[in-house]
Amino acid sequence: xxxxxxxxxxxxxxxxxxxxxxxxxxxxxxxxxxxxxxxxxxxxxxxxxxxxxxxxxxxxxxxxxxxxxxxxxxxxxxxxxxxxxxxxxxxxxxxxxxxxxxxxxxxxxxxxxxxxxxxxxxxxxxxxxxxxxxxxxxxxxxxxxxxxxxxxxxxxxxxxxxxxxxxxxxxxxxxxxxxxxxxxxxxxxxxxxxxxxxxxxxxxxxxxxxxxxxxxxxxxxxxxxxxxxxxxxxxxxxxxxxxxxxxxxxxxxxxxxxxxxxxxxxxxxxxxxxxxxxxxxxxxxxxxxxxxxxxxxxxxxxxxxxxxxxxxxxxxxxxxxxxxxxxxxxxxxxxxxxxxxxxxxxxxxxxxxxxxxxxxxxxxxxxxxxxxxxxxxxxxxxxxxxxxxxxxxxxxxxxxxxxxxxxxxxxxxxxxxx
Numbered sequence: 001x002x003x004x005x006x007x008x009x010x011x012x013x014x015x016x017x018x019x020x021x022x023x024x025x026x027x028x029x030x031x032x033x034x035x036x037x038x039x040x041x042x043x044x045x046x047x048x049x050x051x052x053x054x055x056x057x058x059x060x061x062x063x064x065x066x067x068x069x070x071x072x073x074x075x076x077x078x079x080x081x082x083x084x085x086x087x088x089x090x091x092x093x094x095x096x097x098x099x100x101x102x103x104x105x106x107x108x109x110x111x112x113x114x115x116x117x118x119x120x121x122x123x124x125x126x127x128x129x130x131x132x133x134x135x136x137x138x139x140x141x142x143x144x145x146x147x148x149x150x151x152x153x154x155x156x157x158x159x160x161x162x163x164x165x166x167x168x169x170x171x172x173x174x175x176x177x178x179x180x181x182x183x184x185x186x187x188x189x190x191x192x193x194x195x196x197x198x199x200x201x202x203x204x205x206x207x208x209x210x211x212x213x214x215x216x217x218x219x220x221x222x223x224x225x226x227x228x229x230x231x232x233x234x235x236x237x238x239x240x241x242x243x244x245x246x247x248x249x250x251x252x253x254x255x256x257x258x259x260x261x262x263x264x265x266x267x268x269x270x271x272x273x274x275x276x277x278x279x280x281x282x283x284x285x286x287x288x289x290x291x292x293x294x295x296x297x298x299x300x301x302x303x304x305x306x307x308x309x310x311x312x313x314x315x316x317x318x319x320x321x322x323x324x325x326x327x328x329x330x331x332x333x334x335x336x337x338x339x340x341x342x343x344x345x346x347x348x349x350x351x352x353x354x355x356x357x358x359x360x361x362x363x364x365x366x367x368x369x370x371x372x373x374x375x376x377x378x379x380x381x382x383x384x385x386x387x388x389x390x391x392x393x394x395x396x397x398x399x400x401x402x403x404x405x406x407x408x409x410x411x412x413x414x415x416x417x418x
Contacts, residue, residue: 040129153191245333339412
């Protein structure tokens with residue numbers, strides 16, 4: 001009766017569990033309607049906008065201006081002529097940069113590279129979202145598997161309490177066993193409530209990871225936690241991709257390094273002169289019908305001989321950024337080499353541990369069932385029965401934990417291969 005009440009409590013604690021969702025639908029929802037993916041896309045768009053801004057100086061420039069000024073001067077421009085009181089003028093200026101010491105080509109290269117960096121960055125961001133959703137999805141399945149174990153254990157404790165009460169009525173045990181069985185049941189119920197809280201928390205985290213609010217109806221991951229296959233195949237592909245230097249993290253770091261190099265090349269040429277084709281037209285006078293016209297067209301050379309150290313500072317900053325990017329690329333390669341090796345060792349170890357733990361679950365389950373019969377026969381104590389009950393629950397939990405650990409390894413390998 002008490003276990004039924006606990007199950008009812010679980011239904012009340014975890015609201016709206018009717019709607020389930022597959023991992024495919026969860027990933028689709030996260031990549032379509034979550035704030036995380038919108039942040040990733042907008043950040044990528046901002047990077048492309050910076051790329052366009054960097055080459056804006058290469059394109060033709062034009063400026064239009066107009067003035068309408070009141071002159072309050074008391075000085076006559078020429079003797080006998082009245083100083084104009086109003087001055088009207090309009091102008092248009094256009095220019096086209098012709099040569100900047102190689103910065104034009106470097107800026108165009110930088111724009112293309114920033115577009116590639118934007119694309120890889122967006123792909124990396126979406127990859128991280130998919131990894132987070134998968135981990136959260138299977139995290140819920142793990143908590144549910146753990147909760148199933150706790151529910152079974154609570155039911156077992158209820159049966160042990162009934163056994164103790166029957167044996168006491170038969171005069172085979174004292175009230176000590178009944179009290180101990182009741183204490184064991186209370187502890188199991190408390191662990192079950194803790195498991196419910198953990199399961200509910202994991203469920204909320206999962207829904208948040210796919211872009212849903214914690215106040216909405218909670219979507220529940222569909223399926224059960226079990227061992228996963230195909231990890232070895234993915235690890236082989238991962239090793240090959242690492243040797244070919246084509247993993248996403250390496251491509252991202254390498255593109256970032258090229259961006260830094262191009263920025264340094266542009267800054268290094270900042271001290272060279274700039275040659276422009278310029279043209280302008282100006283019209284001004286006090287009276288509209290008597291406007292003076294002025295036209296200019298030609299070549300303009302600009303050379304900032306003294307700039308207060310601006311070019312030197314830009315060179316130093318971009319040089320430091322290039323060195324940081326170079327070290328990040330080297331660091332990424334080393335970390336990935338270690339991660340690939342660790343994944344390979346971990347998968348082999350987990351497979352062996354799963355086989356051992358499967359056997360342990362079978363053995364501990366049989367031991368507990370035998371102990372139940374022996375306790376009812378009065379040949380072992382309730383304490384010994386409780387030890388075997390705990391051993392059975394722990395064996396099942398460790399097996400579920402290994403299933404989840406192998407799933408984590410699979411998710412990590414899949415993420416690296418994207």
